[in-house]
Each structure stands twice: as C-alpha cells, then as structure tokens.
Amino acid sequence: MKKAAIALTITAVLLTACGPGGMKHSGTMDHSGSMNDSDHGNMDGMTMVADKTQAENIKAKFMLSNDQPQPNQSATITVRIQDKDGNPVNDFDVQHEKLMHMIIVRKDLSYFNHIHPDYKGNGEFTITTQFPTAGEYEIISDIAPTGIGAMSKSEWITVQGTAPAVQPINPDPTLTKEVDGKEVTLSINHLMANMELELNFNIKDAQTKQPITDLQPFLGAVGHVVILNDKGGEYLHVHPAEENSSGPDAKFMATFPHSGVYKIWGQFQQNGKVFTVDFVIEVP
Numbered sequence: 001m002k003k004a005a006i007a008l009t010i011t012a013v014l015l016t017a018c019g020p021g022g023m024k025h026s027g028t029m030d031h032s033g034s035m036n037d038s039d040h041g042n043m044d045g046m047t048m049v050a051d052k053t054q055a056e057n058i059k060a061k062f063m064l065s066n067d068q069p070q071p072n073q074s075a076t077i078t079v080r081i082q083d084k085d086g087n088p089v090n091d092f093d094v095q096h097e098k099l100m101h102m103i104i105v106r107k108d109l110s111y112f113n114h115i116h117p118d119y120k121g122n123g124e125f126t127i128t129t130q131f132p133t134a135g136e137y138e139i140i141s142d143i144a145p146t147g148i149g150a151m152s153k154s155e156w157i158t159v160q161g162t163a164p165a166v167q168p169i170n171p172d173p174t175l176t177k178e179v180d181g182k183e184v185t186l187s188i189n190h191l192m193a194n195m196e197l198e199l200n201f202n203i204k205d206a207q208t209k210q211p212i213t214d215l216q217p218f219l220g221a222v223g224h225v226v227i228l229n230d231k232g233g234e235y236l237h238v239h240p241a242e243e244n245s246s247g248p249d250a251k252f253m254a255t256f257p258h259s260g261v262y263k264i265w266g267q268f269q270q271n272g273k274v275f276t277v278d279f280v281i282e283v284p
C-alpha cells in the first residue's frame with residue numbers, strides 16, 4: 001500500500017549551491033567550467049534537478065540482505081538503479097562529494113541516519129548498517145544519474161519486533177538546542193509555505209557562549225541540512241547559501257512546499273567530529 005505511493009508522492013526539492021562538493025563527475029556536462037565566488041548564490045548552478053517525468057523513468061530497487069531485519073543487527077541495503085526498461089543506470093554525478101546520499105529515518109522521525117553507500121558498478125550501491133529499534137523506516141537515496149539530474153528515491157522497510165511507542169512530532173517551543181557542547185539557534189526569515197526561505201543556524205559554544213568560527217567543511221560545504229515533513233511524503237534536501245562559511249552562521253535556502261510540520265536536521269563538523277542538531281517547526 002505504502003510502496004505504491006512512495007515513488008510518486010515524494011517531492012524532492014534539491015537546491016544546490018555551487019562549490020567543489022557539487023562538481024560533476026568526469027566527462028559530464030557542466031553548467032560552468034570553473035567556479036569562483038561570483039558563482040556562489042547561483043542556486044540553479046551546478047547540479048540540475050531532473051524533471052518529474054525523467055525522475056519517474058528512473059527506478060530504484062531497494063533490497064535488504066535479510067527480509068526480516070532485526071533491531072541492532074547488521075543489515076546490508078542494496079539499491080539498484082535502473083532505467084524504465086530495467087537496464088542498469090551506470091553513470092552518476094558526484095553531488096556533495098558522494099555518488100549517493102542515503103537518509104534513513106524511523107517513521108516518527110525520532111531516528112535519523114545519513115550514510116553513503118558504496119558504488120559497486122552496474123547501477124548497484126550497497127551499505128551495511130543497523131536499525132536501532134523495531135518499526136517502520138524510510139530509506140531515501142539521493143542520486144544524480146549523469147545527463148538526467150538529481151532526484152530522490154525511497155522505500156519503506158519494517159524492522160521486526162515490537163516497535164517502541166511512536167514519539168509525537170511536535171513543533172519545538174524554542175529553536176535553540178544544545179548538542180555536543182554547542183548551542184545552536186535556528187532562525188528562519190518570514191516562515192511560510194511555497195516561498196524560498198533562508199534558514200540560519202547560529203552556533204555558539206554552549207558553555208562560554210562564544211561564537212564558533214572554526215566549523216570545518218562537511219561534504220564540501222559548511223554543513224548539510226535535510227528536511228522531512230511529518231507525514232513522510234515530502235523530502236527537502238537543502239543546500240548552503242554560503243558554502244564556505246566556517247561559522248558562527250550557517251545559512252541555507254529551502255522552500256517548504258506546503259504548510260505543516262517539518263523536521264529539520266542540520267549536520268556540521270568541528271574538530272573532525274560531525275554533530276547533528278534537529279528542530280521541528282510548523283510552517284503556517
């Protein structure tokens with residue numbers, strides 16, 4: 001029931017800023033051969049987004065090494081990318097340093113994982129991971145088949161056993177969170193649906209309250225932001241407005257397609273360690 005809906009209803013909004021992370025793989029068409037600062041902020045720059053029909057013509061088959069995956073046991077996920085005739089799609093562009101980005105969330109969005117499967121050739125990607133609990137998970141893959149453009153594919157899987165109680169996805173009363181010794185405040189200008197907005201993550205040292213200015217590039221940019229709605233039907237992959245910032249502000253652009261509740265995960269790196277901060281917001 002769910003499976004049929006997934007391929008058609010996922011709305012992927014891929015907004016890609018220019019930068020080394022978005023550089024094309026060898027030998028592909030590129031909108032701009034060389035990057036310079038004046039190209040930054042050109043949001044339709046590097047990675048073109050596949051149109052709906054092109055994206056629908058690319059199929060992703062998700063397979064698990066065990067049809068009945070168990071919590072906390074290794075499971076290998078294989079994703080086969082095929083064209084509409086079932087032939088493997090062989091060539092992919094690098095986006096943000098990777099050929100495939102994989103996001104795994106539990107249905108209530110209380111669990112989030114961002115991993116990078118290995119490309120085995122012949123359209124096949126694999127990765128071994130674990131699911132922390134029983135329950136339903138959505139696996140989302142971002143790819144950019146060469147010459148077609150960026151798209152997302154997803155599938156639901158069920159991890160065996162008794163699922164823990166579903167956590168309500170309630171909007172956060174304040175958009176300041178402390179994680180790994182950092183105090184992160186999210187601000188969004190003029191929050192409304194269907195309009196491109198700037199999301200600013202301001203990052204301080206949680207103890208000293210001093211601004212953090214030594215963020216390191218993560219996946220070729222100041223950070224990586226993923227947004228999902230609470231119903232699981234909308235996935236926004238968001239990209240930096242200022243690719244090269246090292247803090248304390250990390251700015252991203254995104255468009256929330258509808259009003260409703262969305263969860264936002266921001267990932268940043270400092271001192272060689274990635275930290276993830278999440279916020280739940282309600283878009284009026």
Ligand SMILES: [Cu+2]
Pocket residue numbers: 098100101102114115116219
């Ligand atoms: Cu990734």
